[in-house]
Amino acid sequence: MTKALYVHVPFCDKICAYCDFTRVVTHPKLIAEYLGALKTELESYPLNFYKTMYIGGGTPTALNEKELTILFEILKPSSKMVQEYTIEINPESLTLDKVKVMKRYGINRVSLGVQTFDEKELKLLHRSHSFEDIINAINLLRSNGITNISIDLIYGLPLQTLESFERSIHEAFKLPITHLSLYSLTIEPHSEFGRQKLTKVSDEMEELMYFKAIELFKSYGFHQYEISNFTKEQASQHNTMYWHSEDYLGIGPGAVSLLKNQRIENTKNLMNYQKGISHESIIDLSVDDQRYEFMMMGLRLKKGIELERYLTRFNESMNVHYEKQIDELIKKGWLEIKEGYLRCTEEGFPLLNTVLGELLDE
Ligand code: SF4
Known part of the structure; x- marks a missing residue:
């Protein structure tokens, strides 16, 4: 739901x-x-x-x-x-x-x-x-x-x-x-x-x-x-x-929805919207896209990403795709795994864009 x-x-x-x-x-x-x-x-x-x-x-x-x-x-x-x-x-x-x-x-x-x-x-x-x-x-x-x-x-x-x-x-x-x-x-x-x-x-x-x-x-x-x-x-x-990449519905001109692995973007044109032409684009998100977004959004949170939630969502451990990058970022002192969460360290958090760049560059 x-x-x-x-x-x-x-x-x-x-x-x-x-x-x-x-x-x-x-x-x-x-x-x-x-x-x-x-x-x-x-x-x-x-x-x-x-x-x-x-x-x-x-x-x-x-x-x-x-x-x-x-x-x-x-x-x-x-x-x-x-x-x-x-x-x-x-x-x-x-x-x-x-x-x-x-x-x-x-x-x-x-x-x-x-x-x-x-x-x-x-x-x-x-x-x-x-x-x-x-x-x-x-x-x-x-x-x-x-x-x-x-x-x-x-x-x-x-x-x-x-x-x-x-x-x-x-x-x-x-x-x-x-x-x-x-x-x-x-x-x-x-x-x-x-x-x-x-x-x-x-x-x-x-x-x-x-x-x-x-x-x-x-x-x-x-x-x-x-x-x-x-x-x-x-x-x-x-x-x-x-930030948890859960489904949401967005209505109104310019609103975006994430529904059942589709990103739906509404028209930004108010005239078209009033005429009932609401959707501008519907993009099917591949599993790679979903994984990418899940990591990108989740690491914005200080608490980070719960490893268990990743497992439930993608039916595989985070290591399958990210083990090497995570290890390297841990060595740099920018990521850490603690209490079941992957998250940025105090040093890594302000460098989030760089961290994401290195993590998601598959
Ligand atoms: S003009 Fe833009 S920034 Fe200003 S109140 Fe309206 S939406 Fe917000």
């Missing part, structure tokens, strides 16, 4: 300068058509009760209360058994009425798009929220019983300094957050940053920022459980399904 459902809401009130996601500027007619197409798409699959559901975007809170209610009604039959129900929100578009709608339909986790607490950097990103909006959003959520709150932080921005990044981290931990996701900026050619030919900070600075972040998060009691994710004790159950 597929345990995870991802729902993509492709609307934003304003387009951020670094953004290359599937999104368009909010428009009531487009939203109504999108909601109709989303319902059709969800109903084209057998009814399923998901363990985790994640509404992402875009900006789901760019929808007004009425539109959000329609969205939640569409998802209601699938949410009967949901344990973790997350929605992404942007601080400036959250209202009391929207929080009430979320609460009524069972939302129990929120991912808040903060990115930075520095007003100048927010402006550069074309983000429309202020520091005050963040505080207000968190207060609204908590006073309505939504206390599992994750925030996103970004580093490597043009003009960002180690000091301004550190300040953002300290500001973040003044808030009652339970989880933090940390991303380095990517300058996509089709984003505003790409068109302006802006460059991010140097590789050395980016590395300094990453290690500084880990050190500071630790001092606030947040441990790294995945290459980009930190918490005291509330890891994202939904994303953990991805």
Whole structure:
């Protein structure tokens, strides 16, 4: 049974300068058509009760209360058994009425798009929220019983300094957050940053920022459980399904599904999606592809990959394909096998891409 459902809401009130996601500027007619197409798409699959559901975007809170209610009604039959129900929100578009709608339909986790607490950097990103909006959003959520709150932080921005990044981290931990996701900026050619030919900070600075972040998060009691994710004790159950390479259904334009060893990619073209042409490609994953992904996703977790789970999934020991590479990486001090798990060492974890390159180069 597929345990995870991802729902993509492709609307934003304003387009951020670094953004290359599937999104368009909010428009009531487009939203109504999108909601109709989303319902059709969800109903084209057998009814399923998901363990985790994640509404992402875009900006789901760019929808007004009425539109959000329609969205939640569409998802209601699938949410009967949901344990973790997350929605992404942007601080400036959250209202009391929207929080009430979320609460009524069972939302129990929120991912808040903060990115930075520095007003100048927010402006550069074309983000429309202020520091005050963040505080207000968190207060609204908590006073309505939504206390599992994750925030996103970004580093490597043009003009960002180690000091301004550190300040953002300290500001973040003044808030009652339970989880933090940390991303380095990517300058996509089709984003505003790409068109302006802006460059991010140097590789050395980016590395300094990453290690500084880990050190500071630790001092606030947040441990790294995945290459980009930190918490005291509330890891994202939904994303953990991805890292475990479990099946998930993704609906909405640009959404991706992993179902019965097929990767299904939905069209990113909203017009085509509204016309009911949802699938852009369906790729059959060979056993080699599955194995590759399983290793690549699993080693993103600090805990690593349970050898027993690999055995159950592929009906053979991990050694059959990876013994030589694992031995060499253990000798280098980058991988270790402990308590039934293969995982990166403290030294190997920041070098994950290199480790994966050497491990998976069959
Ligand atoms: S809110 Fe997110 S999806 Fe929307 S434009 Fe900004 S980065 Fe892109």
